[in-house]
Amino acid sequence: MAQAYSPGLTVTDSIILKKDRILPLRGTVKVKKGAKVKAENVVAETLLPGKVVPFNLAHKLGVPPELVMQYVKVKAGQNIKKGDLLAETKGIFGMFKAAAKSPIDGEIENISAHTGQMLLREPRIPVQVKAFIDGLVVDVIEEEGVIIENKSAYIQGIFGLGGETIGEIKIIAKSPEEIITPEQVDSSCEGKLIVSGAMISLAIINKAKEMGVKGIITGGIDDHDIKKLLGYNIGVAITGHEKIGLTILVTEGFGKIKMANKTYDLLKQFDGKRASMHGKTQIRAGVMRPEIIIPIEFDESELKVEEAKMATLEIGTTVRIIRQPNFGKLATITALPEELTQVESETWVRIMDAQLDETGKKVTLPRANVEVIED
C-alpha cells in the first residue's frame, strides 16, 4: 500500500476559516450579513436568566406548605423589588400578622403549594458573544448568532487550557528548543500572547499572570505543573473552561518537547501581529483542538472553504513522531512496507521507514505513531 491515512494538526500560513459564533440562549444578533467585524466586536447578545434564590415562605409565615397559597400577594412571573410584600397571613382579628418581604430585586419564578417554597429570580444577566476573529459576517442565524469567515495564518495546538483571548504575538524564545526563564517574562509582555520554546514551568505561568500576559504558546508542559496550577488532576480531556487568568496552548505535548520548526517559524513571521487564541480541547466525539488564528488581508472572492481531506502518508511526506522514542522529532518517510513488522515492544504493526530530518538517522516507526503536519 503506497499510502495510508493519518490524523494531523494543521499549521499553515494561509487558510480560509469559518467560525460559528452562537449564543447559549436565543437573543439578538447585533451585526448584519456582509459586515466586516473585528475580533473584539460584539456580534450577538442575550440575557441569561438570573440566579435563583429559594425563599422558604411557609417557614417565614409559620404555616404549613399547603396553606401558603392563600396568603400570597404576588404571582409567578411578576417583577419585584427588594422589600416588596410577598405574602402576609391574616393574623388573629387583624393582629399578629406574619409577613414575608422580598430579599432581592428580580422576579417571582415559582410558588409551590407542595413545598411552601417560593423561588425568586435575580435580574437577568447580559451575555455577549464577540466575533473572536477579524473577518466577514457571511451568514446570520436569526436570534442565535453569526458565521464569520476570514483568511488567516492558522495553528492548531494539541492541548490547551483557558478560554478565548486576543492579543499580539510576542516571541520570547530565540529558538523552538529554548526553555525560557521567568525573568524573560517582563512588563513588556502585558496583554501579549507570548511564544516560549520547548517547555514552560509553573514559575513562568505564575510570572506571566502577574505581568498580565493573555496567552502562552509552548511546545511542551509538565503534567505535574498543570496539576499544581489547577489544583486537580485532569481526568477526561475536556478543557477550555479553566479560570486561570490566561490561556495556554501546547503545540506538541506533555514533557519537554521542542516546538515544531514550522510552528515556531510561522509564529515568528507574525511576531507583533494581533491574533485570536483559545485553549478549548476535547478529545472525544465532537473533537476540539486549541487554535491560534492570525488574520491576514483578504479579498471576499478568496473566501471559499476547501473541503476537508484526510492527510495521507506517502513516501516523501514529512511527519512528526508523536510517541517515544524520538517523540517530537520530524522525519521524512522513505518507505511504507505493506507487511506487518515487529517493533521493539514485540508488537506487530504496520510500519514506515523514515529518516530523521535533524540527524539523517534512519528509523522504523509504527504508522500510528506519526502525524502529518498539514499545510
Place this chain on the structure above:
Amino acid sequence: MDRKDKLRRIIATDCGSTTTKAILIEFIDGEYRQTVRGEAPTTVEKPLNDVTNGVINAVTELQELARLKYFDNSITFVKDKVLNITDGDEGIDAYVSTSSAGGGLQMMVTGVVAKMTGESAERAALGAGAIVMDLIASNDKRANHEKIERIRNLRPDMILMAGGVDGGTTKHVAEMAELVGAANPKPRLGSSYKLPVIYAGNNVARDIITETLESKTDLIITDNLRPTLERENLGPARDKIHDLFMEHVMAQAPGYNKLMTWTKGPINGEMKNIPIMPTPAAVGNIMQTIAKRHNIEVLGVDIGGATTDVFSVFTKDYIFNRTVSANLGLSYSISNVLATAGLDNILRWVPFHINESDLRNMIKNKMIRPTTIPQQLEELVLEQAIAKEALKYAFIQHKEFAVGLKGQQKQREISEAFSQSTSGNTIVNMMTLDLLVGSGGVLSHAPRRNQGAMMMIDAFLPEGVTRLAIDSIFMMPQLGVLAEISEKAAAEVFEKDCLIYLGSCIAPVGKIKPDKIALSAEIKLPNGETFKEDIMFGELRLIPLGVGETASAILKPGKGLDIGAGKNQEMETKLHGGVVGLILDTRGRKPFILPTEANIRVPLLKKWMKVLDAYPENILK
C-alpha cells in the same frame, strides 16, 4: 438457495471510540470463517467529523488485503465511497456494524438522602454506564441556590431523579424537582432538544413532578428505584437510561445517521436494514451464547480506549449482568485511570524504576494522541500496568452492581439499609467461575499471549480453577451483531476464529504463612509426563499444555486453603490447556498482597514475569 439468501461475504465493523475495526467473513468449503481484518482510526475528529470515513478506510484496507490474499484485483468492497453490497462476485452480500463512538454518557443524579436514594440513583446510573458528574441530594449540605447553580452549569446528557419510598412523603422530591426546574438545565450536546430527565422516585409524587418539570424537560417516569427502604429496583431506571443513551448520545456521533443507512443484509430472502448495535450490547449477546451453549459461568471484559465493560453470566439461572466503567480506558480515559488508581497502584506492577513526572507525561500524551502504539518495551510494560488497574477497578464496579436477579428486586435487610456499609451481596463468585474472557486492544493485541494471561490474572485474581481466553482480534462485537442476520455464521466463526484459549489458572484461596506449602499438584500431561510439586506460597508455575489438550490433575490445597472443593479438600479434575498453558498461582487470594517496598516487590515481579515468560529477558534483568 436463492441468491438473496446467500451469504458468501460479509463485512462487519466495530466503530470504537479510538479505532474502527473491520473483519471479512467468508463462506469457504461449507463453513463460515473469518479471513481478513483491517482497521483505521475512528474519524470523529475534525476536519472529517464523520464516522463513515473511518469505516471506509478500514474496509479499504480489508479490500487491499483480500486482493493480495486471493490475487484478485476485481474484489471491490468500496465503490463510490459506499460499501459495495451487490449480487455480483466482486462485492459483499451484507454489512453489519456496532458502534461506541458516541463517547461517554455524562449524568447527574438526584436523591433525597444522599446515602440512601442518592446512592441507589448513583448505582443505577453507574450501572448503566454513565459518568456521574454530581449527586445532588436534599441533605447534601449545599444551600439550595448553590445546587441550582451547579445543576445549571453541569450540562449533563441526562438527569436521573430518585427520592422517597413509594407512598412516602413527597415534599423533598417536589423540592428537588423545583430546583431542577429553576435551573432549567441544557443538554451537553446541543440545544436542539430538551434535556431528558428520568424520574424514578416516590410513585405518589409523580403528578407533582410532572407538573413541575414536564414543560421544561423531556420527562420520563419509571418505577421507583428504591420502592421501600430495604428494596432496590434498579432495572427499570437503568433500561430507561440505556434507551435514552442510544437516542440522544450515540446518535450525536458525527456521521452516525449516514452509517445507519449502510448496514444491510438479507433476512428471509429480503434485503433489510440491520440496526447498528451498541458495542457492549453485541458483546453481551455473544457472552450469553457461550454460557448457554457450554452450561458454564462466564466473566468477560472489554477494555477500550474510553470505557471498560464487564459482562458476567453467573448462577444456574444464567443471570446476565453488564457494567460500563465509562471513565476507565486506555486512551481517552487513561488519565482517569491514573486519577482513580493513583500512581502507586500503577507503579506496583512495574518491574523497573520510572520517574513519576515521566510517567504522568506519558499518560497525558497517550490521552491527547489516543491512537499511538507503544513502540518501546518499557512503554508497553507501563501500558499493561495501567491496564491491570483499569481492569481491577472496572471489576470492582462490576461486583458492586452485579447483585441479584435482573428484573427481580433485591432484598436487603433493614439494618443493612440503614448502615449502607455494603451494597448487597454480589453474585460474582470467582471460585465457581468457569471461563474468563478478555477482549479489547491491550489484551487482544498484546504481543505475547502470556501478557494477556498475566494481566487478566493480576486484575481479576481468579480463584480455584478457571479457564482463560482472549478474543483473538477483538471480534466479539462484530459477531454479536452478525448473529442478528446469521446465528450460524456467528457461531461458526466464534468457535473457530474468535476465542483463543490461553489455558487455565489454578489458584488456592485463603490465608497462609509465606513459608508453607500452598498447593500440592499432581498433573498427568498428555505426553505421558507427570508434573508433581509441593508449591510454596508466593510462587507461579507455568506448565505447557496445548490448545485442545487436557490433563488430569489431583490438586491438594495447603492447610486452611481452598482450591474449589472446600477448605483443605483435595480435588480431582480435568484441566484445559491453551496457547499459554497451565498457570499455578500460589501468590495468595483473599488476600492477594503485593509488598509495598520496591526492593522486595521488584525482584518478586521480575521472578513471576520470568516464570510466565511475559517479557523479554533484557527488561527483567
